[in-house]
Every structure is written in structure tokens, then in C-alpha cells.
Amino acid sequence: MLALVVTWAAFAISLVLLFQVLNDGPIRYFFGGWAPPWGIEYRIDALNGFVLVIVGFVSAAVLLFAGPSVGKEIREGHQHLFYAMVMLLLAGLYGMAITGDAFNVFVFLEIASLASYALIAMGKDRRALTAAFQYLVLGTVGATFFLIGIGLLYAMTGTLNMVDMAERIHGIHGSRTVLTAFAFLTVGIALKAAVFPMHYWLPGAYAYAPSVVSALLAGTATKVAVYLLLRFIMIFGADFAYVALPLGATLTVLAAVGILIASSSAILQNDAKRLLAFSSVAHLGYIILGIGLGNDTGVTGGILHMFNHALAKGAVFLAMGAVMLQIGTTHINRLQGLGRVMPWTMAGFTAAGLSLIGVPLTAGFVSKWYIVTAAIDRGWWPLVLVMVASSILAVFYIWRIIDAVYFSAPGPGAENVKEAPMTMLAALWMLAGASVYFGIDSSFPASVASKAAAIVLAQMP
């Protein structure tokens, strides 16, 4: 209960912060009164203000949902630990997003990562342990790469403050150390963001983690990692990243391949949560694709898709959490006929699922529109084909679940299944409803995303 109050308060604060930033420009806060570049600075602009809101919104919904689901999926003695870990995870994520200090990012990254390893390991399935271990190994590699990158940058610029770093890095772009730092940082962040081919840890982790954790991680953790990528593009300068270095081409190619492979893998899965996990990899691909396009529309689309995907994927994982609570499994064959006994859960799933496909009047369509038009604008036709091909693949994998849920007779024992509790439905519909609402009127997230993109690309020639 306390955890719920805290997350809602944090969500409210992040909303207030975002509106302040939008009205008055960046907010700066000097930690402990030490002025930068000596002390740690917290700095909020449209970009991380938006990310804070994403984290806040998803976690608020997830915690509202959590009660019964945690009771079912996590051992009695571990439940208090669970909530503690969730708070730690959120602290880490908020910290990564809010801080203006590069080393501080690393500290929060480790806090968030450690908390998420523990959370994944709490899954009931024993495979959760191996999944958590895999994530632990790869996540640590990622974090180490990140730290090396920071270290090299510190050696070159003598500062850890991001704004300061961005200024000083300008003169020394050509140096090999800076290039190496950029490479280390990008790879490290890409590992955390599960950019193809560094997504290996994600499907297992999302599939075997407790449902609440899957929803939370899918909606927040990878999004914050993507934010870091954007932040470091800003620090190095967009002109450096996109023009001097082939970041755009690298990211888009990886994203495109990742989208196709992950979407195709999703179709082949027999477990709904695993299917959705692969879909997550594909959608992270959309986001990276948008960022890789490197023009205004593309980056706006990428940032917007962070928001839209967090809503939709959070909602579908919550729906699966409700299913888990009621029938104890998310195997697709066992979902048969649930549309009749859990109509509200499944309607929420359908609404969010349509957003994952990118059907008009859902949020997913809006961000897809941005990314597709950006790709056409740049004349990168293969990417356009990838985008539309993946919508078709999405139709297939979402339809597999819909098909089972609505068009199969309820299996044995399904008659006794009841609709999920009200709090869970409310949480699910918070996210699914937002997915639909922001598909009909996208002006708020789109305008913020466009401001954020403008900051990222400020130095583009």
C-alpha cells in the first residue's frame, strides 16, 4: 500500500516537473548545494521530463495492479522483499533519467539493474533463475562497457557533468579516445536497451519474471536505456554522432534486422508472455529505427514510440498477469475461450494489442506514421518495407492470441474462471485506455516528443 502511494506521488511529481519544464525551460538542482561541475547536478528538460512521466505512469498503473498478482506469483516470505526491490528499481530508473552527472548515471544504472535481477529471479518458474543469471551477466557487461566509456570521457574532458562535458568535448572530437569512449558507451547502452543483436537476455527475462515485473520492465527499464542513448548523442553532439560517425546507418540496420527477426520469432512462440517479449524487442527496434533516421520526424517518432509502446506493452503484460492470476498459465492453448469469461481483461488486451499492430485510432499508429514518413522522407525504402512488414507480422502474432481467446470454445475448467479483480482491471484500463486516447488525440505526447527531439538534434547541421 505504501509502495502504491509512493509511486503515485512520484508520478504526480514527474507530471508537475514536466509541465514546469515545458513552460519555463530546464530545471536545475544542485545536489547538496555544490555547484557543478564539482557537485552532482540534477537537470530536467523536455526529454528526460518525458521519460520521468513514462516511468511514473507505467509504475503507477503496475503498482495499482500488483496486490493480488504478487500474492499469487511470489512466495509468501518474499513479498515484502518484492516491494522493496520495486522501489529500488524505480529509484534507480528515476535517478538515471533525472541526473545530469555521467558517473551518477552509472550508479543509478547499477541500482536499477541489481533490483531488476532480483525481481526477475522471483518468478515462480525455475527458469526464471537462469533468465535472471543471463541478464545479470550481460547486464554487467553492459554496465562495465558504460563505465569504461565514462572513464575515458572523464580522462579526456576532466568533468563528469553532462552539460560541461558536452561543451568541452567539442574541440577534441577527432581524438581516438573520444571515439573509443563513444563506442563503449553505445554498446553498453545498447545491451541494456536490448538493441538487436544484444537482445538475447530479454525474452527469457520477460517471460519468466513475475507478470508484474514483466509489465514494469517492459514499460520502463528499456525505455530509460534508450533515453541514455539519446542523452549521450546529445553530449557528443548530434552532428558528431550522425554526420561524422555512421551512427544512423548502424542503428537503422541493426533495428531493421532486429524488427524482422524478433517479429518472426514472436509468431512462433507458444507462450503468450514470451511472444510479447519478442514483440518488445521488435518495438524497441522501431524506437531505435526512429532515432537512427536522425531527422526531426524520425527522432520525434522514436521518442513518441517510447511512450506509446510503454503504454501498450504495459497493458498487454498486465492482461497476461490477470490471466496468470486466474488460470495460472499464459500458454496460448490454455487461453482458449477466455474472451467469454474475462471480457474486460481481454477487451483491454485487444485495445492495447491493436496499438502494438499500429491500427489507426490507437497510439501505435501515430508513432508508426512519424517513423514511416521520416523513412520515406530520407528515401530509405527498405526501412519502409521493414516497418510495414513488421505490422503484418504483428497482426499475425496478436491475432494468434485473439484467435485463441475469442474463437475457441472454453477449455475444460474454463467455466469456473472469473473476471479479474477491479483494481487490476482499473490498472489495465488505465494503460489500455491511454493507448486509445493518445491515438485519437496525440497532441500532448507528440508535442513533448517533438520538443525533446529538437533538443537532441540541436547541433545537427
Place this chain on the structure above:
Amino acid sequence: MNESWIIGAALVTPLLAMVGIGVFRQRPNAREAASLVAGIVLFGLAAWLVPGVADGDRPELILYEFLPGISLGFRVEPLGLGFALIASFLWVITTLYSIGYMRAHNASNQTRFYLFFALSLGAVSGAAFAANLVTLYVFYEALTLATIPLVTHSGGEASRRAGRVYVGLLLGTSLTMMLIAIAWIWTLTGTTEFVAGGVFTEGGTLKFGITPGILAALLVLMVLGTGKAGLMPFHRWLPAAMVAPTPVSALLHAVAVVKLGVFTVLKVTIYTFGIETLSSFGIGRALMYLAAFTLIAAGIFALREDNLKRRLAYSTISQLAYIVLGAMLVTKVGAIAGGMHITAHAFAKITLFFCAGAVMVTLHKTKVSEMNGVGRNMPITMTAFLVASLSVAGLPFTGGFWGKWYLALGALETDQIVMFWVILAGSLLSLGYLLPPAVRAFYGGPKGADQPPMTLAGEARWPMVTAITVTAVISVLLFFAAEPIFGFLDTIDFRGR
């Protein structure tokens, strides 16, 4: 005169109907009354707009910015208004028919049925009045989604398979080709508005550095992306959708959904590409041949199909191809002929489906080969069937005549002699696949022992018979109403101002 509130009302009416249907879900009579009233109101609103639009008014309602630079907006022009008139009028008739059909069938989940029916009509009116490509696209997809629960209404394995084909082909074409086409047009021209004379040319030359090749690619993407128009090879969803209850097949898969497909083709041909632009660069030939092929091939499929509803579905594919062909002749007469054929075919084909459903409910016959002697039991129904068949084929003294007449004229005008013969051959084919059921019904005696003895069930319930009579009579009356319809469609803004 500010008539935008009428557009708003026309969009809201189906939604209000949904509320009414939901509220009265326990009281079938009030529930169906809500549908009927909404249909009548919608028709009334559309009819109210007719005089102004015929005089050249283009009332519009721009809601808000939906995507950057693109608003969700509506503008009424003759083609869309005609479509809305047909759809709303037939909604009333179909609701009347459904009352008889669904109750006679004792169908389950009738509330859900009427709810999604109303939602589908809402999507249709939004699409009919759309002021730009994106708005049209939004409602196009909305119609696909709203009709899925209707197609799969009866449940079971057949519905499930049909649902897959339906979703796969309709979303498959529109989420890919149509979306690319729209996004591409937007990036090239910076507008998705429907403009008289199209958006690509100024003073006869192409703007924005567009080449005729790009224009042709866009047209192909747009027309093939409109899966609802049923061009081969993306036609299979329509026969699949025949597992739906007959009222759904009748209104949605003979009128609303498929007509939205060909309406989209006509609309973009006229208002996005521009007839003059296309004809001056000779674009559209390949699609014209594809339409001709579909027209003939679907006719042949129809000949071979024994299931009556599926035969009608193939017939629809063939007749839709007429309209696409009319659009791809890229001449004014062709486009108007397309519009006239939309009207005549809507009334004729819905009659045929109504009859098929009536026979199914009363005599439980679904196959052409079982139709022997049905006419003696159900004379009114089968007479209507015959009349509607003649109209689909386009014989004189039926509404279907004029559409084909002007199409043939258009083909001659553009020196497409092959197309002229295709149009005639298609008519012969449609006589070939539609007359046998009617002839068997009246002249076929019971053959062999495999035919069950005829029960004396008589005609279907009165709401169904009324619906059948009304649409069949209108099918004939349309022959005499050709002039006002032609005149109305002639006010479409074919040229830029």
C-alpha cells in the same frame, strides 16, 4: 450556409444508436427500434445535405489536428454523399430484415450483433464524408475492425478460419500498401486533402519533382492497397466472409464494406490523383487490365460455385471490378458510370442476399442445386431475385442498365475496344450465374429421390418480405431515375478550380 453540424450529427447518430442498443439490451423491440430510428435519422441528415451539395456547396467540419499538419476533417461532396445516402437507407431496410432473420434463426448474441452493426455504419459515414486521405484511412480501418465480430458472429471453426482470411487480407493490404501510399503522398506533396483535380499537377505539369513513374507506383499501391475493392489477387476475403449471418453479408459485404472499397478507389482517382492528370500521362492501364481480368475470372468462379451465398460473393467481386474499371478508364464518364453502378448494384445485390437468406431461413436451402421448385413456395421472394438478377446483369428497365451503358460509352470514348467487349462479356456471365437459381426455382421440378419433399413453408416472415420487396422495386425504379443521379454525380469537381 453553415451545415457542419449536420456532418457532426451524422457521425454521432450511429454512436447514439449504440448507446440505445446497449441500454435496451433486455428488450429486443426497443433495441431494434433504436437501430431503425438511427438509420432513418442518418438518412434524413444525409438527404438534407443533398440540395446544397448539388448546388455546389461543400460543407465541411474540421475537428482537430490528428497528425502533425493533418487534421481529422470532413467535407461533403456528391460521391461521398451518394454513398452515405445508399448506406443509411439500406441500413434501415436491413435492420427491418434482420428483425425477421435473426429472430427466425434464434441467433445468439443479438445485442452484440446490432451494436457492431451500428458501429460499422458510423465508420461508413465517417469514411464517406472524409476530407483527406488520413481521415478516410482511419475510418476505412475502423470499418474492418468493426465488422470482424460480425463476420465471425456464429462462432465455431468455420468462423475462425474465415476471420483469419478476412483480417489477414484486409489489414494486410491496407496496413502495407495503402499506408505507404498515403505516407508517400504526404511526404511528396505535404497534403493529404482531397482537392478538385488532384494534388499533383499545376497547369498540366507535375509538381514537387514527381515523375509519371512515381505517380503510377502511387496509384498501384493505393488501388491494390484498397483490399475492400476486391481486386484479384486480394479478393478471397469476400467469399470467406460469407460465413456471417445473411444481414451482414447483405449490407456489409454487398454494400458498405465493398462499396467503401470502390468508393475509395473512385475518390482517390478523382480527388487525389485527378482524372486529367492520370489520363494525360496515360496512367492506370495496368490496373484497368487487372480489373478486366478480375471481372471475367470472378464471373467464371461464380458459374462454378454451388453455394448460393458464395456465388453471390464472386458475383460481387466481378461487379466491383466494373467500378474499378470505370475509374481506371480515367475519364469523367467512366467515373460517373462507376458511381451509378455503385448505386444500382447496391440495391440489386442486397436484394439477392435478402432472398438467399429468406430461402435459407424458411426452407434451409443454401445451394443452387437445391433451388428446384422454391419459386412455387416463395413467389414474391423469387420474383424479386429474378428482377435483381436482371439488374446486376444490366438489362434495360432495371437500374443496373445505366451504369453499364455509360461504362461501355466510356470505353468507346477512350478507344478501349477490348474493355467494351469485356463489359459485355461480364454481363453475359452474370446472366449465366444468376439466372439458373431463378429458373430452377420456377421451372425446376423435384428431381430424383435425393431431394427432400417440399414443405409448404410459404414466404418468410413479413419484415423480410417487406425488405425484399422494397429493394427489388427500387432496383427497377432506378432505371427511371437515371437522369437525376447522373446529374448529381456530374456535379463532382472533376477539374481543379
